[in-house]
Amino acid sequence: MSSVYDCQLLNLPKVKNRSGNLTAINNDIEVPFDIKRIYYLYDVPGGESRGGHSHKELQQLIVSASGSFDLVVDDGDIKRIFHLDRPYMGVYMPSGLWRELINFSSGAICLVLASLEYSEDDYIRDYEEFKQYKKL
Numbered sequence: 001m002s003s004v005y006d007c008q009l010l011n012l013p014k015v016k017n018r019s020g021n022l023t024a025i026n027n028d029i030e031v032p033f034d035i036k037r038i039y040y041l042y043d044v045p046g047g048e049s050r051g052g053h054s055h056k057e058l059q060q061l062i063v064s065a066s067g068s069f070d071l072v073v074d075d076g077d078i079k080r081i082f083h084l085d086r087p088y089m090g091v092y093m094p095s096g097l098w099r100e101l102i103n104f105s106s107g108a109i110c111l112v113l114a115s116l117e118y119s120e121d122d123y124i125r126d127y128e129e130f131k132q133y134k135k136l
Contacts, residue, residue, distance in 0.1 A: 001134055002096040004073045004080040010061070014088040023088045025113060031061045031092065033115035040065065041101070041110040050101040050110070054124040054133070059115040062101075063090040067108030074098040076134040084110075098130050 012030055015022040027034045041050055062071055068085035075097055082091045085105075093099060101110055116122065124130045 001075075002094040003075045004078050004097065006094045007073050007080065007082070007097070008092045009082060010090045010092055012063070012088045012090055021088075025061070025090075031059075031113060033059045035113045035115070036117050037114040039112050039114070041112070042108070044069075044101075044104040044108065044110075046104070046106070048104070050104075051099045052125070052127075054098045054130045055095050056122050056124065056133075057095050057116060058122050059095055060093045061090045061113040062093060062099075063087060063111040063113075065109040065111040067105040068103070069101050069105065069108050069110055070103045072100040072102060074100075076131045096134070098124075098127065 010030065012023045012025060015024075025031060025035075044050060062084065064084035065087050068083065071082040071084060071091055073080045073082070073091075073093065084091065124133055
């Protein structure tokens with residue numbers, strides 16, 4: 001089972017140019033999985049949180065494409081907080097961890113690269129159920 005220490009802050013490649021920078025993310029190079037799904041969260045009202053769930057199999061790379069937010073990662077025993085505010089930094093999250101996204105700045109965009117297509121069966125949405133799952 002994964003722990004919060006299995007999460008990694010990744011410094012993604014940044015191609016600098018005076019007309020603007022570029023970051024490219026490739027399967028099995030910058031992320032340790034094949035990307036099957038990409039989604040992003042935006043227009044999150046101040047004071048709101050997103051996430052509040054765990055995945056049984058899904059792995060993710062979470063990036064602040066714009067603005068900032070905090071990623072709270074929890075393995076049932078320990079919590080760890082990552083502040084994301086650079087589009088060339090991301091957090092690799094293995095499966096089996098609870099996560100919440102909080103403290104969104106105005107205009108923040110959370111980009112998520114996922115290892116699997118959406119499946120409701122992969123989610124654990126109740127924290128007590130998550131803690132029981134971690135004990136198995």
